[in-house]
Amino acid sequence: MRDLVQNVYQAKDTETALNLLNQHQSEAKILAGGTDLIIQMREGNVSPPVLIDISSIHETREIKEQSNTIELGSTATFTDIEKHILFNHCLSAIAKAARSIGSPQIRNRATVGGNLCNASPAADMLPPLLAMDAMVVLKSKHQTRVLPLSEFVTGKEQTLLQVDELLEKIRFQNLTSNEGLGFSKLGIRNALAIARLSMAVYLEWDENHMCKNVRIASGALGLNAQREWDVERFMKGKHLNNSLFAEVAALLEESTMKRLAGRNTMNFKRYAVQGVFKQALDEALEGMDRRKDS
Ligand SMILES: Cc1cc2nc3c(=O)[nH]c(=O)nc-3n(C[C@H](O)[C@H](O)[C@H](O)COP(=O)(O)OP(=O)(O)OC[C@H]3O[C@@H](n4cnc5c(N)ncnc54)[C@H](O)[C@@H]3O)c2cc1C
Incomplete structure (x- = not known):
């Protein structure tokens, strides 16, 4: 590590960690698993003089x-x-x-x-x-x-x-009946790779298969993981069927092209996003079917 850490505290409970944070403020960094922070420190991107290790706090692991x-x-x-x-x-x-x-x-x-x-x-x-x-x-x-x-x-x-x-x-x-959640991720050919594209879909529907509520969130489709608010607004109140899903896939393609314009991942992601969405959606719908059967 480029700059030496001066103190590493092992906090045994939340109160101790909060007292240490209050005492050291911006000098301190929380260390949990360290799988991001230690790499950032090795690369010299951050060099906190104080580390507060919270990995052995039991109450926050529940x-x-x-x-x-x-x-x-x-x-x-x-x-x-x-x-x-x-x-x-x-x-x-x-x-x-x-x-x-x-x-x-x-x-x-x-x-x-x-x-x-x-x-x-x-x-x-x-x-x-x-x-x-x-x-x-x-x-x-x-x-x-x-x-x-x-x-x-x-x-x-x-x-x-x-x-x-x-x-x-x-x-x-937690989910109740008529609700489902699905997740799909692309880019795991190498098991250690960070997601190149991921999506989660939450759906709530009524007995006529109308979309009562929907929340869609994407990862690696812009500067940060985010809710796809426009797509959600478009889906709400509509009948859940294949023609709606095709329209949504087209909408996602369009917004991906706008969001990633000029980046060389755009051409791949504009198509990939549609498949990832469909997989997450199917999984959300399957969740509902599983519950109906149980
Ligand atoms: C080989 C490898 C493969 C990986 N693959 C993936 C992958 O496929 N998908 C993926 O999403 N990530 C992946 N990661 C990234 C990493 O493992 C995750 O982001 C992990 O969840 C970070 O958690 P951590 O406990 O190690 O955080 P740390 O490294 O301990 O901390 C990360 C940051 O969060 C802050 N922090 C941690 N906990 C708290 C808290 N409770 N309150 C306030 N601040 C806090 C720290 O101060 C630090 O700034 C990979 C990393 C490696 C090294």
């Missing part, structure tokens, strides 16, 4: 459901997520996103909190959590803020996280 609200602790690793019973059935798209990340060694260390706070355009947990309309709970010594994840991520590797704040947990409503 994954639980209470009154239909799921709370996903920020230090839960991808292995924790992949194996958790809550993500084995209706929300299996979240386990699928976790399973698609890196290698088993990376998944054992890397955390969901690190993925969100690092906010890479290709961060794989962002699309499914954006599609679930998740909220992030940010804690500092003096206050707690709860923000929509869609507002928390503001650009490429940019978030609204303050220097004295810790992402404590992510919160979202």
